[in-house]
Amino acid sequence: MIATKDDTLAIRHSDDVVRVRQAVRVQAVAAGLGLVDQTKLVTAASELARNTLDYGLGGTARIETFSHTPRKGVRLTFTDTGPGIANLELALTDGYTTGGGLGLGLSGARRLCNEFEIESVVGEGTRITVARWK
C-alpha cells in the first residue's frame, strides 16, 4: 500500500508557523523518520515558515509524504509571492540577514535536510523545496 499524504497550509501569522511545525511532525512520524530526523525536519520547517512570513510577506507550505520511491520521507515546499531574493549566494551565507534575525534560517535549513532547492525571482517571489528521508 502506498500511503502518501499531501497538505498545503497557509502562512499568514506567526501562529501559522506553529501549525506548520505540527503538521510536519505528524507526517514525519507517519513516514517513519526517526526522532533526530523528525526534529531536524521540523526545525528546518520552522525556519523556512518564519522566513516565508517575515521576508516573503506570507505564503504557503506544502507538506508531502513520499513512500513510492526507494526512499521514504517528507518533502516541504514553501512558496511566497514576496519581493524575492536578489543574491541567493549571499542569502545562504551563515550570519547574513536583512532582518533582525540571526541569519541562520536558510543556511541552517539547508544543513538540516537531505535535499534543498531554492528558486527566487526578484519582484515575483521565492520557492524553497527541502526533503528529509530515512
Added chain:
Amino acid sequence: MDRIPILKLGRALLVSIQVDIHDRLAKALEEDLSERIVSTGARGVMIDISGLEIVDSFMGRMLDNIAAVSRLLDADTVVVGMRPAVAITLVELGLSLTGVKTALNVERGMALIGSGDPDIVDDDVVPEGGDDRDEG
C-alpha cells in the same frame, strides 16, 4: 495562553516552557522575567525546555536575549532539560547557544546557580507595608 508562569525556587526563578512559543509570548516572557529578577533579587533564572520538541533560531535568540538581560541584572541563566535530538539539531543549525549555561536537569541547574555567593535573599523582597511592585 497570555503568559508563561514564573515560579520562585529558593533564590532562583524557574520558567518551564511547555508550549510552542510565539513572538508575543516570547516578548512577554523577556519582560516579565527581567521585572521579577529585580523585584525578587533572584540570582539565577532557570529555563526548563524539556517540554520543547524543537528549538529553532527564533527560540535560540530568545534564550540568548534572556541570558544577556539577566546578566546585566546580576542573575545567571541556566537552560535545563534539553532533549538530545534538540541538541544535535541545534549544533547542525549552527546555533550552539554559547551565551547560555546549560544543565541536564533542574537539580543540576540549581546547583550551578547555588554555587555563587551565600544566599541572602530567600523570599521576595517586600518593602515593609508595601507591595514590591509599587515602590514609587
